[in-house]
Structures are given as C-alpha cells and as structure tokens.
Amino acid sequence: MDRDIDEILIDRHQIAERVAEVARDITQQMADRSIEGELTLIPILTGSFIFVADLIRLLPVYMQIRLMSVSSYPGKATSTQGPKIHHRLTDLPDDLSGARLLIVDDIVDSGLTLRLVVEELKKRKPASIHTCVLLRKQRPEAEAIHLDYCCFEVPDKFVVGYGLDYNDRYRNLPDIVTLRDEVIRA
Numbered sequence: 376m377d378r379d380i381d382e383i384l385i386d387r388h389q390i391a392e393r394v395a396e397v398a399r400d401i402t403q404q405m406a407d408r409s410i411e412g413e414l415t416l417i418p419i420l421t422g423s424f425i426f427v428a429d430l431i432r433l434l435p436v437y438m439q440i441r442l443m444s445v446s447s448y449p450g451k452a453t454s455t456q457g458p459k460i461h462h463r464l465t466d467l468p469d470d471l472s473g474a475r476l477l478i479v480d481d482i483v484d485s486g487l488t489l490r491l492v493v494e495e496l497k498k499r500k501p502a503s504i505h506t507c508v509l510l511r512k513q514r515p516e517a518e519a520i521h522l523d524y525c526c527f528e529v530p531d532k533f534v535v536g537y538g539l540d541y542n543d544r545y546r547n548l549p550d551i552v553t554l555r556d557e558v559i560r561a
C-alpha cells in the first residue's frame with residue numbers, strides 16, 4: 376500500500392495536534408450545557424469515521440451521535456457524481472427540534488454533500504446547525520461553503536488516508552496523502 380503513495384501532505388502527528396486544537400475550540404464554544412438544546416453530532420459516513428472517532432474522545436461533553444451516510448464518489452470516481460443519502464445506513468430522528476447539531480465530515484470539495492446534508496437537517500427543525508470538517512480543498516466552490524471548524528486546507532488534488540478512500544481502499548493509511556498517477560489511472 377505504501378508504494379502507491381505519491382506524497383504525504385499531512386502526517387499523523389500534525390493531524391493529532393490539529394484535531395486536539397479543534398476539539399478544544401468545540402468544547403469551549405459548544406459544550407456549555409447552560410445553552411438550550413442537547414449537542415448532537417452528525418458524522419457523515421463513511422469518510423469521517425476515523426476523524427470522528429479521534430475527535431469525540433477529545434470532547435468531554437454530554438452528546439448524542441446520529442449517523443448519516445452520503446456518497447458521491449462511487450467506485451473509482453475522483454470527482455463528484457452527485458451526493459446521495461443512503462437512508463438504510465442513516466440514523467436520524469424525524470424530529471430534531473431543539474437540538475444543536477454539529478455535522479462532521481471528512482472533506483469539502485464541490486460542497487454539494489454539505490449543502491445536501493444541511494438542507495436535509497433543516498427540515499427536522501434543529502435549534503442550530505454547525506459544521507466541522509477535517510479538510511477543505513483550495514477551490515472556489517469549497518471556499519464558498521461556510522464552515523465553523525476546519526482542520527486543514529489542502530491543494531485541489533485527490534487525497535486519501537485517515538478515513539478518505541479511493542475505490543474504498545486506503546482509508547486505513549494513518550497520514551493524508553496523494554496517490555501516484557499510475558494507481559488512479561489503473
């Protein structure tokens with residue numbers, strides 16, 4: 376697997392340090408139990424699963440976790456084919472009234488996934504919606520999306536590792552990397 380790597384963009388130590396920083400910000404800003412409404416984390420599967428596992432263990436906060444599954448890169452696609460919600464793998468109550476939602480995703484690229492998720496969640500009447508992502512690509516569509524928390528900006532390249540995949544592989548790489556051209560073309 377390692378020989379498929381072209382470049383390490385963000386290594387495991389940088390990730391750990393930055394995730395801890397963002398967790399501190401979230402704790403300070405969102406953990407206050409005197410604010411009305413229970414904190415509800417909404418991880419977007421599958422790409423966010425490693426990020427969210429690290430993040431939540433650094434949030435010493437009373438919270439619910441409700442999963443949403445959305446995908447837009449079927450198989451070997453490296454650009455969005457339009458996001459779709461997988462209802463069978465999604466565990467959302469119809470009524471989220473009063474809840475303070477924190478959406479957690481792996482990466483913002485075209486921004487379509489986050490837009491779809493926010494629209495879907497708004498229908499359930501939460502008290503508030505905040506967003507937290509591991510990565511944002513440096514391209515205008517991604518930069519146009521409002522994010523409350525973002526760990527890193529990355530160049531507009533296809534990246535894998537720390538939960539992000541190519542054709543469902545490479546999610547277990549501990550660093551965030553680009554792949555060699557031959558691997559993606561194969």
Ligand code: IMP
Nearest residue numbers: 422455483484485486487488533534539
């Ligand atoms: P968007 O809808 O184009 O913003 O893309 C968001 C989703 O596509 C993310 O949640 C990822 O699952 C996936 N994605 C976007 N860019 C990449 C990438 O560079 N590598 C792996 N997955 C990506």
Ligand code: MG
Nearest residue numbers: 420421422481
């Ligand atoms: Mg995703």
